[in-house]
Amino acid sequence: MNQQPIIIVKDLVKKFGSFVANDHLTFKVKRGEIFGFLGANGAGKTTAIRILCGLSFPTSGELSVAGYNVYTQREKIKQNIGYMSQKFSLYDDLTIFENIRFYAAIYGLSKKEIDRRTDILMKKLGLEEAKKKLIRDIPLGWKQKLAFSVAIIHDPKIVFLDEPTGGVDPITRRQFWDMIYEAARNGITVFVTTHYMDEAEYCDRVSIMVDGRIAALDTPVALREKYHAKNMNEVFLQLARAQKTEVL
Amino acid sequence: MKNAVDVQNLSKNYGDTEALKEISFSVGKGELFGFIGPDGAGKTTLFRILATLLLADSGAATVEGYEVVKDYKKIRQIIGYMPGRFSLYQDLTVEENLRFFATIFGTTIEENYELIKEIYSQIEPFKTRKAGQLSGGMKQKLALSCALIHKPEVLFLDEPTTGVDAVSRQEFWEMLKRLKTMGITIVVSTPYMDEAALCDRVALIQDGSIMQISTPYEVVEAYPMGLFSVTSTDIYQLLHDLQKLPQAHSVFAFGQAAHLSYKKENVTASEVIRFLKETGHEDVHVEEIKPTIEDCFMELMQGSEQANERTSGRADK
Amino acid sequence: MKRFRGFVVKEFLHIFRDYRTLLILFGMPVIQLILFGFVITNEIKDARFAVLDLSKDETTRQITEKLTSSGYFRLDRNLNTYNEIEEAFREGEIQLVVVYEPDFARRLERDHVANVQLIGDASDPNTANILVNYASGILTNYLLSMNAEVIPMKIVPETRMMYNQELKGVFMFVPGLMAMLLMLISALMTSLSITREKELGTMELLLASPLRPMQIVVGKVFPYVFLAFINACIIILLGWAVFGVPVRGSVGLLLFESFLFISMALSLGILISCVTNSQQLAMMISLVALMLPTILLSGFIFPVENMPMVLQWLCHIMPPMYFITAIKSIMLKGNGLFFIWKETLILIGFTLFFILMSVKKFKIRLS
Numbered sequence: 001m002n003q004q005p006i007i008i009v010k011d012l013v014k015k016f017g018s019f020v021a022n023d024h025l026t027f028k029v030k031r032g033e034i035f036g037f038l039g040a041n042g043a044g045k046t047t048a049i050r051i052l053c054g055l056s057f058p059t060s061g062e063l064s065v066a067g068y069n070v071y072t073q074r075e076k077i078k079q080n081i082g083y084m085s086q087k088f089s090l091y092d093d094l095t096i097f098e099n100i101r102f103y104a105a106i107y108g109l110s111k112k113e114i115d116r117r118t119d120i121l122m123k124k125l126g127l128e129e130a131k132k133k134l135i136r137d138i139p140l141g142w143k144q145k146l147a148f149s150v151a152i153i154h155d156p157k158i159v160f161l162d163e164p165t166g167g168v169d170p171i172t173r174r175q176f177w178d179m180i181y182e183a184a185r186n187g188i189t190v191f192v193t194t195h196y197m198d199e200a201e202y203c204d205r206v207s208i209m210v211d212g213r214i215a216a217l218d219t220p221v222a223l224r225e226k227y228h229a230k231n232m233n234e235v236f237l238q239l240a241r242a243q244k245t246e247v248l
Numbered sequence: 249m250k251n252a253v254d255v256q257n258l259s260k261n262y263g264d265t266e267a268l269k270e271i272s273f274s275v276g277k278g279e280l281f282g283f284i285g286p287d288g289a290g291k292t293t294l295f296r297i298l299a300t301l302l303l304a305d306s307g308a309a310t311v312e313g314y315e316v317v318k319d320y321k322k323i324r325q326i327i328g329y330m331p332g333r334f335s336l337y338q339d340l341t342v343e344e345n346l347r348f349f350a351t352i353f354g355t356t357i358e359e360n361y362e363l364i365k366e367i368y369s370q371i372e373p374f375k376t377r378k379a380g381q382l383s384g385g386m387k388q389k390l391a392l393s394c395a396l397i398h399k400p401e402v403l404f405l406d407e408p409t410t411g412v413d414a415v416s417r418q419e420f421w422e423m424l425k426r427l428k429t430m431g432i433t434i435v436v437s438t439p440y441m442d443e444a445a446l447c448d449r450v451a452l453i454q455d456g457s458i459m460q461i462s463t464p465y466e467v468v469e470a471y472p473m474g475l476f477s478v479t480s481t482d483i484y485q486l487l488h489d490l491q492k493l494p495q496a497h498s499v500f501a502f503g504q505a506a507h508l509s510y511k512k513e514n515v516t517a518s519e520v521i522r523f524l525k526e527t528g529h530e531d532v533h534v535e536e537i538k539p540t541i542e543d544c545f546m547e548l549m550q551g552s553e554q555a556n557e558r559t560s561g562r563a564d565k
Numbered sequence: 566m567k568r569f570r571g572f573v574v575k576e577f578l579h580i581f582r583d584y585r586t587l588l589i590l591f592g593m594p595v596i597q598l599i600l601f602g603f604v605i606t607n608e609i610k611d612a613r614f615a616v617l618d619l620s621k622d623e624t625t626r627q628i629t630e631k632l633t634s635s636g637y638f639r640l641d642r643n644l645n646t647y648n649e650i651e652e653a654f655r656e657g658e659i660q661l662v663v664v665y666e667p668d669f670a671r672r673l674e675r676d677h678v679a680n681v682q683l684i685g686d687a688s689d690p691n692t693a694n695i696l697v698n699y700a701s702g703i704l705t706n707y708l709l710s711m712n713a714e715v716i717p718m719k720i721v722p723e724t725r726m727m728y729n730q731e732l733k734g735v736f737m738f739v740p741g742l743m744a745m746l747l748m749l750i751s752a753l754m755t756s757l758s759i760t761r762e763k764e765l766g767t768m769e770l771l772l773a774s775p776l777r778p779m780q781i782v783v784g785k786v787f788p789y790v791f792l793a794f795i796n797a798c799i800i801i802l803l804g805w806a807v808f809g810v811p812v813r814g815s816v817g818l819l820l821f822e823s824f825l826f827i828s829m830a831l832s833l834g835i836l837i838s839c840v841t842n843s844q845q846l847a848m849m850i851s852l853v854a855l856m857l858p859t860i861l862l863s864g865f866i867f868p869v870e871n872m873p874m875v876l877q878w879l880c881h882i883m884p885p886m887y888f889i890t891a892i893k894s895i896m897l898k899g900n901g902l903f904f905i906w907k908e909t910l911i912l913i914g915f916t917l918f919f920i921l922m923s924v925k926k927f928k929i930r931l932s
Contacts, residue, residue, distance in 0.1 A: 040413035040416070041411075041413045041416065043413075139288060140288050141286075163411070166410070166439075167288075167410065169454065170500075170542050170545055170546050170549075171500075171546050177501060178501075195411065195412070195414065197414055198442075198502065201502075201503025202503065220504060221504065233414055236415070237415060241415065299773045301772055301930050301931045302931055303930060324775045325775045327773070329770065329773040333766040334766075335765055335766035336770075337575070337765075338765070339579060339582045340578055348571060348572075349770075350571075351568055351571025351574075352771070352775070353774060353775060354568055354775070
């Protein structure tokens with residue numbers, strides 16, 4: 001296995017006017033790792049993810065994603081990553097089948113390859129019967145699982161998941177995480193944000209952002225020990241609260 | 249004593265989808281009552297019916313003794329309602345929003361300031377800022393202030409903590425606790441299982457049906473299975489292997505551990521350890537634990553799914 | 566009442582905070598009026614025309630002089646035969662040819678009928694139409710000044726020009742523009758502002774409050790009555806100050822008709838927002854179903870009389886036509902209510918109909 005980190009971020013700064021959204025972020029994500037990216041609302045997570053996905057430029061800093069430079073090789077990056085968010089992922093007015101084909105096609109897969117992968121996916125999710133159903137008619141749990149599968153249909157090196165499990169029932173959430181584990185086993189690096197603190201414990205490593213900076217970064221076990229906390233929720237509360245009192 | 253909310257056999261369909269299936273429950277005066285369940289369980293439909301915004305297909309519901317269909321005008325005077333989506337005027341400032349909601353309920357900020365003081369004082373420094381520019385936690389505080397400004401007798405809060413970070417969520421629940429001491433009945437819904445413990449009583453809701461109503465303590469007590477928390481070096485493999493254990497009833501991941509439920513007296517910790525060692529796991533720990541609400545919810549879900557399968561024979565899958 | 570006032574205050578805050586829309590609302594009448602006005606008046610300044618005078622008498626000479634001295638026409642050349650007409654047009658500089666029949670003056674005196682042919686260049690039908698209308702207006706004028714009795718002359722009859730003796734095109738546009746802008750502000754803006762609340766989810770809060778539906782609707786409408794009224798005044802004032810468009814009839818009556826039309830458009834806007842849930846849809850309906858007919862099927866740009874029958878019927882079920890007819894009558898002819906009671910009644914009818922429909926459609930609950 002290649003030990004070169006898949007994401008390297010060094011001194012990432014992003015400013016909007018005088019507001020510093022990302023304040024000298026530095027971290028690395030290993031290949032095949034499940035990396036949890038946590039933080040309070042407005043801590044700067046979304047800004048950072050947008051930059052890593054090649055959707056916006058950083059103000060300064062050295063960044064490489066999947067081996068490509070975020071300043072000069074954004075198209076390459078986009079070709080090598082997958083993205084899924086709770087808010088938008090699939091077209092409601094297209095069928096399951098049409099959605100899969102659409103996403104496969106925009107990543108430039110050949111027609112034969114699209115057919116093959118679509119088949120595999122339908123079988124895996126047990127959706128063969130339902131492939132003509134419109135997305136808006138299927139339950140949220142299916143939708144999220146399907147969205148994830150579609151996000152990795154082109155075998156990306158990294159998949160970014162922005163609150164993928166919001167509002168999903170607890171059993172489906174676990175099935176979803178099962179899929180994440182499987183993807184990671186197949187060598188896809190998973191970069192995930194969530195508000196469910198118990199989900200943070202499913203990650204290999206977790207970073208917690210507070211006010212534009214990374215306040216902590218380690219394995220969940222190490223973080224719990226360091227902050228003498230029962231669970232990640234307590235770790236998070238301690239870090240976020242500490243920052244808050246400092247500001248006030 | 250009269251109940252704050254009484255619901256009898258309430259049903260609501262949207263086309264073929266049954267959003268609510270014959271739901272019945274009641275909420276006592278001054279109670280903090282939680283609806284716990286995922287999106288699509290029917291929480292929003294229920295809240296809208298209680299807030300007189302939707303008509304049920306069948307069944308009856310009263311709020312403070314008023315009938316939701318006939319006496320909707322009365323109910324609109326005495327409830328505070330906070331919809332799931334942030335719904336304040338983004339182009340108005342914090343203060344303008346609050347003042348507007350005060351006037352349409354025929355009151356003023358000053359008149360009921362005491363009630364919202366603790367919450368509003370936290371955002372008051374930003375009162376000239378437009379609501380659209382507030383952070384998630386502050387928006388939520390403003391929305392709560394607006395729902396409270398007319399001193400409602402019953403508060404309906406539909407998923408107030410969804411998409412809000414853990415810190416703001418905790419603060420929010422602390423505010424609800426304080427409101428409760430002022431005698432306001434609070435009905436709240438949430439998809440976060442861990443918030444169930446903060447309510448007086450909870451209804452676990454899934455697919456339009458209430459699976460259980462009781463205190464959080466009783467929910468946990470009623471868990472019919474034994475439960476082990478199991479850890480080893482490879483959680484992914486652990487989950488898969490535990491499912492092969494013949495006595496296993498269910499296996500779910502909980503953070504870095506697997507929760508293994510079993511029919512009581514069926515299996516011992518040492519048996520589980522032995523089984524895992526045999527399948528090649530190292531550093532195995534097995535610990536008897538009390539279930540969380542989430543364990544209970546999943547157990548109930550599985551039970552009702554099996555019941556569904558038996559009755560409907562399952563068309564797909 | 567206090568609740569209602571609070572609601573109206575909020576609506577005004579929305580409006581004033583959205584200064585871009587506000588700028589468009591008040592900038593638009595000014596820009597449109599000036600643009601239309603100048604385009605129209607420029608079009609017919611110094612239009613070149615040719616004369617084929619087969620009579621060559623004092624009367625024809627005087628009429629030609631009238632044409633040239635009007636400021637709209639410039640005599641380019643005199644023609645001698647019919648054959649030269651086509652050639653003159655083909656060169657492209659002549660826009661109108663006037664042909665007097667032989668013995669023009671004598672026939673006029675003896676038979677009280679004389680023929681003038683006005684030939685326009687129909688490759689640009691709009692301009693041709695305007696020029697022919699203007700020229701015939703000048704002819705009529707001349708005849709009127711010559712003799713107190715009406716002497717029939719066989720020319721293209723164009724009653725529209727009769728009361729517009731100074732022949733300023735912009736006159737035609739002021740009533741039309743007013744109808745368009747009032748329709749836009751009233752119907753489009755209210756339907757947008759109500760559907761916006763539905764989209765944002767704030768309608769849910771309003772419905773769950775003790776506000777009565779009537780208070781919500783009237784509260785929404787109130788600021789726009791005000792804005793639309795100001796706009797109507799701006800258009801009238803501007804027309805008068807810049808282009809000298811007169812208000813010959815009663816100003817009060819004119820404002821009353823405007824108010825009526827605004828109410829009609831507002832109730833239509835409410836109706837639209839009652840049956841739609843998104844701003845996008847409300848906008849589409851307002852633009853396609855309201856703006857286009859207001860511009861095309863109201864006599865604003867194309868005269869109703871010249872349309873095919875089917876379109877004429879369509880015009881008659883569009884409120885703007887009645888409004889335009891009514892205010893033209895007040896502004897240009899100086900008529901009183903006696904002459905426009907029919908239009909007024911029809912507008913009142915439309916307003917009541919739309920209000921009734923909206924009240925029926927407005928839901929006290931979601932969905």
